[in-house]
Amino acid sequence: MKKLSFFRTTLLVALFATFCTPRQATAQTMNVMLGNVIYAMPAEKTGNMVFDAGNALTIMNRTFSTDDITRIYVDHSSVDDNTVSVNYDGQEATVIVAGNIASRVDADVNGAHVTITQADDTDEEITYRLSGTSDNGSFCMNGSYKATIEMNNLALTSQQGFAVYINDGKRIDLIVNGQNTLADAADGEQKACFMVKGHTEVKGDGTLTISGNAKHAFKGNEYVELKKTFTGQINVTKAASDGLHIGQYLKMNNGNVTVENCGDDGIQVEVTDDADDELNGQILLQGGTVNVNVSAQDTKGIRCDGLFTVSDDLGNNTAVNIVCSSAAYAAKGMKSGGDMNITGGTFNISTEGKGIWDSENLETSACAAIKCAGNMTVSGGTFTMTATGSGGKGISGDGTLDISGGTMTISTTGGLYYNNGSSENTNYTGDTDRVADNYTTSAKGIKADGNIHITGGDITITTKGNNAEGMETKGVLTIDDGTVNVSAYDDAINSKGEMYLNGGNVTAVAANNDGIDSNANLHITGGTVIACGANSPECGLDAAEHYYLYITGGNVLAIGGGNNAVTATTGSQPVLATSGNVSGGNTVSVKSGNNVLATFTVPTTYTASSSGQGGGWPGGPGGPGGGGQGKSILVSCAGLTQGTSYTVTYGNSSSSATASTSYNGGGGHGPGW
Numbered sequence: 001m002k003k004l005s006f007f008r009t010t011l012l013v014a015l016f017a018t019f020c021t022p023r024q025a026t027a028q029t030m031n032v033m034l035g036n037v038i039y040a041m042p043a044e045k046t047g048n049m050v051f052d053a054g055n056a057l058t059i060m061n062r063t064f065s066t067d068d069i070t071r072i073y074v075d076h077s078s079v080d081d082n083t084v085s086v087n088y089d090g091q092e093a094t095v096i097v098a099g100n101i102a103s104r105v106d107a108d109v110n111g112a113h114v115t116i117t118q119a120d121d122t123d124e125e126i127t128y129r130l131s132g133t134s135d136n137g138s139f140c141m142n143g144s145y146k147a148t149i150e151m152n153n154l155a156l157t158s159q160q161g162f163a164v165y166i167n168d169g170k171r172i173d174l175i176v177n178g179q180n181t182l183a184d185a186a187d188g189e190q191k192a193c194f195m196v197k198g199h200t201e202v203k204g205d206g207t208l209t210i211s212g213n214a215k216h217a218f219k220g221n222e223y224v225e226l227k228k229t230f231t232g233q234i235n236v237t238k239a240a241s242d243g244l245h246i247g248q249y250l251k252m253n254n255g256n257v258t259v260e261n262c263g264d265d266g267i268q269v270e271v272t273d274d275a276d277d278e279l280n281g282q283i284l285l286q287g288g289t290v291n292v293n294v295s296a297q298d299t300k301g302i303r304c305d306g307l308f309t310v311s312d313d314l315g316n317n318t319a320v321n322i323v324c325s326s327a328a329y330a331a332k333g334m335k336s337g338g339d340m341n342i343t344g345g346t347f348n349i350s351t352e353g354k355g356i357w358d359s360e361n362l363e364t365s366a367c368a369a370i371k372c373a374g375n376m377t378v379s380g381g382t383f384t385m386t387a388t389g390s391g392g393k394g395i396s397g398d399g400t401l402d403i404s405g406g407t408m409t410i411s412t413t414g415g416l417y418y419n420n421g422s423s424e425n426t427n428y429t430g431d432t433d434r435v436a437d438n439y440t441t442s443a444k445g446i447k448a449d450g451n452i453h454i455t456g457g458d459i460t461i462t463t464k465g466n467n468a469e470g471m472e473t474k475g476v477l478t479i480d481d482g483t484v485n486v487s488a489y490d491d492a493i494n495s496k497g498e499m500y501l502n503g504g505n506v507t508a509v510a511a512n513n514d515g516i517d518s519n520a521n522l523h524i525t526g527g528t529v530i531a532c533g534a535n536s537p538e539c540g541l542d543a544a545e546h547y548y549l550y551i552t553g554g555n556v557l558a559i560g561g562g563n564n565a566v567t568a569t570t571g572s573q574p575v576l577a578t579s580g581n582v583s584g585g586n587t588v589s590v591k592s593g594n595n596v597l598a599t600f601t602v603p604t605t606y607t608a609s610s611s612g613q614g615g616g617w618p619g620g621p622g623g624p625g626g627g628g629q630g631k632s633i634l635v636s637c638a639g640l641t642q643g644t645s646y647t648v649t650y651g652n653s654s655s656s657a658t659a660s661t662s663y664n665g666g667g668g669h670g671p672g673w
Contacts, residue, residue: 027042027043027044027076027077027078028042028043028044028074028075028076029041029042029043029074029075029076029077029078029079029099030043030046030059030072030073030074031071031072031073031074031075031077032057032059032064032069032072033069033070033071033072033073034064034068034069034070035068035070035109036092036093036094036095036109037094037095037097037107037108037109038094038095038096038097039059039062039064039096039097039099039102040077040079040096040097040098040099041059041060041099041102042078042079042099042100043074045060045099045100046059046060046099047060054066055067057069059099059102060099060100060102060103061102061103062099062102062103079096079098079099080098080127081098081100081101082098082100082101082124082125082126082127083098083126083127083128083129084096084097084098084101084105084107084116084126084127084128084129085128085129085131086114086116086128086129086130086131086132086139087131087132088112088130088131088132088133088134088137088154088155088156089112089132089133089134090112090133090134090135091111091112091134091136091137092109092111092112092134093109093111093112093113093114093132093134093137094109095107095109095114095116101122101124101126103119104118104119104121104122104126105117105118105119105126106119111136111137112134112136112137112138113137113138113158113160114137114138114139114140115140115141115142116128116139116140116141116142116143117141117142117143118141118142118143118144118145118147118168120144122143122144122145123145124145125145125146125147125148126143126145126147126148127147127148127149127150128141128147128148128149128150129150129152130149130150130151130152130154130156130164131151131152131153131154132153132154132155133154133155133156134155134156134157135157135159136157136158136159136160137156137157137158137163138156138158138160138161138162138163138164138165139156139163139164139165140162140164140165140166140167141165141166141167141168142167142168143167143168143170144168144169144170145168145170146168146170146171146172146173146198147166147168147170147172147173148172148173148174148175149164149166149172149173149174149175150175150177151174151175151176151177151178151180151206151208152177152178152180153177153178153179153180153206154180154181154182155179155180155181156181156182156183157181157182157183157184158183158184158185158188158193159185160185160188161184161185161188161189161190161214162184162188162190162192162193162194162195163182163183163184163193163194164182164193164194164195165190165194165195166195166196166197166198167197168196168197168198169197169198169221169222170198170199171198171199171201172196172198172199172200172201173201173203174196174200174201174202174203174204175203175204176202176203176204176205176206176207176208176230176232176234177204177205177206178206178207179206179207179209180206180207180208180209181208181209181210181211182194182208182209182210182211183210183211183213184211184212184213184214185213185214186213186214186240187214188214189214190214190215191215191216191219192212192215192216192217192218192219192245193210193211193212193213193214193216193217193218194210194217194218194219195216195218195219195220195221196218196219196220196221196224197221197222198221198222199220199222199223199224199225199248200220200222200223200224200225201224201225201227202224202225202226202227202230202234202255203227203229203230204229204230204231204232205230205231205232206232206233207232207233207234207235208232208233208234208235209235209236209237210234210235210236210237211236211237211238211239212236212238212239212240212241212243213238213240214240215239215240215241216239216240216241216242216243216244216245217236217238217239217242217243217244217259217262218234218236218243218244218245219245219246220244220245220246220247221247221272222247222248222272222277223246223247223248223249223250223251223278223279224244224246224249224250224251225250225251225252225253226251226252226253226254226255226257226288227253227254228253228254228287228314228316229254230253230254230255230288231254231255232255232256233255233256233257233258234255234256234257234258235257235258235259236258236259236260236261236262236266237260237261238260238261238262239259239261239262239263239264240263241262241263241264242262242264242265242266242267242268243259243260243262243265243266243267243292244257244259244266244267244268245265245268245270246267246268246269246270247269247270247271247272248269248271248272248277248278248279248280248281249269249278249279249280249281249282249283249284249306250267250269250282250283250284250304251279251284251286252284252285252286252287252288252290253286253287253288253314253316254287254288254314254316255288255289256288256289256290256291257288257289257290257291258290258291258292259290259291259292259293259294260291260292260293260294261293261295262294262295262296262299263296264296264299265294265299265300265301265302265303266292266293266294266299266300266301266302266322267283267290267292267301267302267303268300268303268304269281269282269283269303269304269305269306270304270305271305271306279306279307280306281304281305281306281307281337281338282304282306282307282308282309282338283302283304283307283308283309283336284309284310284311285309285310285311285318285320285345286309286310286311286312286313286314286316286318287312287313287314287315287316287317287318288316288317288318288319289317289318289319289320289321290302290319290320290321290322291321291322292321292322292323293322293323293325294322294323294324294325294328294331295324295325295327295328296327296328296331297327297328297329297330297331297353297356298329298330298331298356298365299324299328299331299332300331300332300333300334300335300371301322301323301324301331301332301333301334301349302320302322302333302334302335303332303334303335303336303337304335304336304337304338305337305338306336306337306338307336307338307339307340307341307374308334308335308336308338308339308340308341308372309340309341309342309343310341310342310343310344310345310347310381311342311343311344311345311380312343312344312345312380313343313344317346318344318345318346319345319346319347319348320334320345320346320347320348320349321347321348321349322334322348322349322350322369323349323350323352324349324350324351324352324353324367325352325353326352326353326389327353328351328352328353328367329353329354329355329356329367329389330353330354330355330356330358330365330366330367331351331353331367332351332367332368332369332370332371333349333350333351333368333369333370333371333385334347334349334369334370334371335368335370335371335372335373336371336372336373336374337373337374338373338374339372339374339375339376339377339399340370340372340374340375340376340377341376341377342376342377342378342379342380342381342406343379343380343381344380344381345380345381345382346381346382347381347382347383347384347385348384349369349370349383349384349385349386350369350385350386350387350388351367351368351369351386351387351388351389351392352367352388352389353367353389353392354366354367354389354390354391354414354417354426355367355389355390355391355392355417355419355426355441356419357419357420357421357424359421362421362438363438363439363441364391364417364418364419364438364439364440364441365441366389366390366391366392366393366414366417366441366443367387367389367391367392367393368387368392368393368394368395368396369385369386369387369393369394369395369410370385370394370395370396371396371397372395372396372397372398372399372401373398373399374398374399375397375399375400375401375402375450376395376397376399376400376401376402376448377401377402377403377404378401378402378403378404378405378406378408378457379403379404379405379406379456380405380406381405381406381407382406382407383406383407383408383409383410384409385408385409385410385411386410386411386412386413387411387412387413387414387443388412388413388414389414390414390415390416390417390426390427390443390465391414391415391416391417391440391441391442391443392412392414392443393412393443393444393445393446393447394408394410394411394412394444394445394446394461395410395445395446395447395448396444396447396448397447397448397449397450398449398450399448399449399450400448400450400451400452400453400475401446401448401450401451401452401453401473402452402453402454402455403452403453403454403455403456403457403459403482404454404455404456404457404482405456405457406457406458407457407458407459408457408458408459408460408461409460410445410446410459410460410461410462411445411461411462411463412443412444412445412462412463412464412465412468413443413463413464413465414426414443414465414468415427415428415429415443415465415466415467415468416428416429416432416440416441416442416443416465416466416467416468417440417441417442418430418435418439418440419439420436420439427465427466428440428466428467429466432467442465442466442467442468442469442490443463443465443467443468443469444463444468444469444470444471444472445461445462445463445469445470445471445486445488446459446461446470446471446472447469447471447472447473448472448473448474448475449473449474449475450473450474450475451473451475451476451477451478451497452471452473452475452476452477452478452495453477453478453480454478454479454480454481454482454484454504455480455481455482456481456482456504457482457483458482458483459471459482459483459484459485459486460485460486461484461485461486461487461488461492462486462487462488463487463488463489463490464489465489466489467489467490468488468489468490469488469489469490469491469492469494469513470486470487470488470490470491470492470493470494470508470510471484471486471492471493471494472491472493472494472495473494473495473496473497474496474497475495475496475497476495476497476498476499476500477493477495477497477498477499477500477518478499478500478502479500479501479502479503479504479506479527480502480503480504481503481504481527482504482505483504483505483506484504484505484506484507484508485507485603486507486508486509487509487511487603487605488508488509488510488511488513489510489511489512489513490510490512490513491510491513491514491515491516491517492508492509492510492513492514492515492516492531492532493506493508493515493516493517493531494514494516494517494518494519495517495518495519495520496519496520497518497519497520498518498520498521498522498523499516499518499520499521499522499523500523500525501516501522501523501524501525501526501527501529501554502523502525502526502527503525503526503527503554504527504528505527505528506527506528506529506530506531507529507530507531507603508529508530508531508532509532509603509605509606510532510533510534510538511534511607512534512538513533513534513538514531514533514534514538514539514540514541514542514560515531515532515533515539515540515541515542515558515559515560516529516531516540516541516542516558517539517542518542518543518544518547519544519547520543520544520547521543521547521548521549521550522541522542522543522547522548522549522550522564523550523552524541524549524550524551524552524553524554524556524636525552525553525554526553526554527554527555528554528555528556528600529541529554529555529556529557529558530556530557530558530600530602530603531556531557531558531559531560532558532559532560532602532603532606533558533559533560533561533562534560534561535560535561536560536561536562536632537561537562538560538561538562539558539560539561539562539563539564539632540557540558540559540560540562540563540631540632540634541556541558541560541563541564541634542563542564543564543565548564548565548566548567549563549564549565549566549567549665550566550567550569550572551566551572551573551575551636552569552571552572552573553571553573553638554573554636554637555598555600555636555637555638556575556634556635556636556637557588557600557602557633557634557635558632558633558634558635559582559602559606559631559632559633559634560631560632561631561632562632562665563577563632563634563663563665564665565662565663565664565665566634566661566662566663566665567662568661568662572661572662573636573637573638573640573661574636574640574641574642574659574660574661575634575635575636575640575659575660575661575663576590576634576635576636576640576646576648576657576658576659577632577633577634577635577657577660577663578633578648578655578656578657579630579631579632579633579655580630580631580633580650580653580655581630581631581650581651581653582602582606582630582631582633582650582651583602583606583651584602584603584604584605584606584607585601585602585604586601586602586650586651587599587600587601587602587649587650587651588600588601588602588633588635588648588649588650589648589649590635590637590640590646590647590648591646591647591648591649592639592644592646592647597637597638597639597640597646598635598637598638598639600635602650633648633650634663635648635657640659641659642659642660642661643658643659643660644658644659645657645658645659646658646659
């Protein structure tokens with residue numbers, strides 16, 4: 001009876017203050033307090049209040065048990081409709097629920113652990129405003145209608161599990177204001193420090209820092225979109241597993257994301273259970289900056305199961321910066337499980353780790369700045385990619401590679417990686433012909449299992465490690481335009497299938513093998529081609545045994561221990577063949593009397609040697625170099641006439657050569673695949 005009497009007295013005082021006091025200039029609010037939960041009822045909206053036999057009080061369609069009510073008081077505070085405010089203060093939290101949604105929101109507070117449950121019939125969006133600090137608190141919202149979560153200088157560490165869990169399959173607006181930090185319990189069973197079951201759309205200009213001590217830092221079961229209005233920062237400082245783990249898709253339109261210190265991938269997007277979900281498994285980077293630093297074995301900086309798209313379509317200067325440390329064995333900077341389409345952006349990606357033995361596929365696996373499991377197209381962007389570990393690659397593609405624009409600078413310094421599952425060598429120098437293909441992987445600037453087609457762009461590749469090739473395709477290589485500069489330890493440019501050089505500017509320098517090596521026919525129809533190979537039997541221009549080199553146009557300079565035979569066909573452009581010592585930086589010119597028909601500058605990365613061979617045996621391709629001193633020099637350009645003699649100058653030397661539509665060749669040493 002004492003409790004009931006106290007309640008009645010409190011209620012009468014509240015009603016008197018609300019209805020009998022002269023109207024004030026400011027609003028009046030009746031606050032019904034249930035422990036640390038306050039339902040704030042605007043006086044002008046309370047209407048009839050029903051007091052049922054001392055056991056229950058109904059206000060604005062919310063019925064309160066009198067046993068639960070701690071206090072009722074009236075003040076001049078103002079609470080926005082459709083809002084729930086949660087303020088953390090040490091070991092406690094206070095929740096204030098706007099009166100107009102009182103009947104649809106249940107709040108439970110246990111110390112600083114807050115659980116909110118929305119009624120299933122909720123049909124208005126509720127905004128949850130979180131603020132304050134607790135080193136032993138959490139926030140959970142259960143609902144089935146779209147909602148907004150505002151973080152306003154929130155510092156929340158949980159000692160029991162997650163820090164924030166939004167269990168609502170609808171669209172969730174996440175508004176980040178001020179400085180916010182979240183950390184979860186290291187010994188919990190939660191899937192993430194911050195988890196959203198629904199669709200997350202990020203807005204605001206603040207900073208959110210997340211530490212995932214048990215598994216992921218952030219997990220979104222469905223898509224996550226960083227809106228164009230998001231100008232803030234998301235920082236993952238630690239994750240036992242992935243930094244950001246997302247289902248369906250990730251779309252980034254603006255803002256900054258930094259991920260580091262992860263036990264697995266920096267950012268991972270996976271396909272949902274419903275294969276028909278929009279953009280399923282995709283990543284779309286359309287603006288903002290992503291910084292990822294990973295060090296786990298076989299990790300990925302950014303990984304998606306489906307299409308990976310990067311563009312500057314929104315004008316927000318898309319930038320991707322990824323570092324895979326020396327401990328990140330076989331890491332991939334950016335990896336797609338499907339196709340990859342890049343139309344813009346700035347990319348700085350480095351990998352330092354060595355390769356590993358892939359026990360599932362029974363093969364070696366190495367690092368790559370970009371790994372594409374499907375077809376890859378590049379029409380824009382600026383790329384700086386480095387791979388310093390054994391077997392590391394710039395771009396590694398399982399499908400076709402089409403490049404029509406952009407600027408690429410790729411550098412690898414790692415040696416040949418060997419691993420047979422029981423023993424390892426990070427700089428294997430033995431005879432690879434005696435080793436199974438799946439036991440080794442060499443460093444490469446660009447490698448594609450499918451065709452490579454280049455119609456534009458500016459590509460610079462440098463490889464220095466043992467057996468490292470510059471550009472390699474297991475299909476057909478076609479260059480129609482653009483600039484390609486390759487300086488490699490092994491073959492500079494290599495194709496397993498036919499090779500077509502139709503235009504652009506192609507420069508290929510190999511320190512220990514062929515400048516340009518086709519393992520089928522090699523066709524040059526236009527553009528400028530400079531190919532420099534090593535000593536005999538290596539070539540400047542090499543078509544495989546039983547195949548031919550066809551030159552029907554363009555300006556061509558080939559220097560090496562030999563050059564492949566040139567075969568006359570309809571429309572063949574004559575060639576000039578000679579030999580001599582040529583040094584990097586020298587000028588090679590073709591003159592008809594005093595008329596200069598063509599001038600080439602030998603790449604400075606080329607090292608001269610007098611131990612090579614000159615002309616070759618007559619009779620077809622595949623023969624070794626013949627006699628003569630210095631390198632074999634092959635030149636072709638417009639204006640040459642069959643049977644006419646011309647002067648070829650190289651450095652301070654010159655020689656006379658007669659133009660011919662066929663050349664028996666020196667070198668052409670057979671398959672180099």
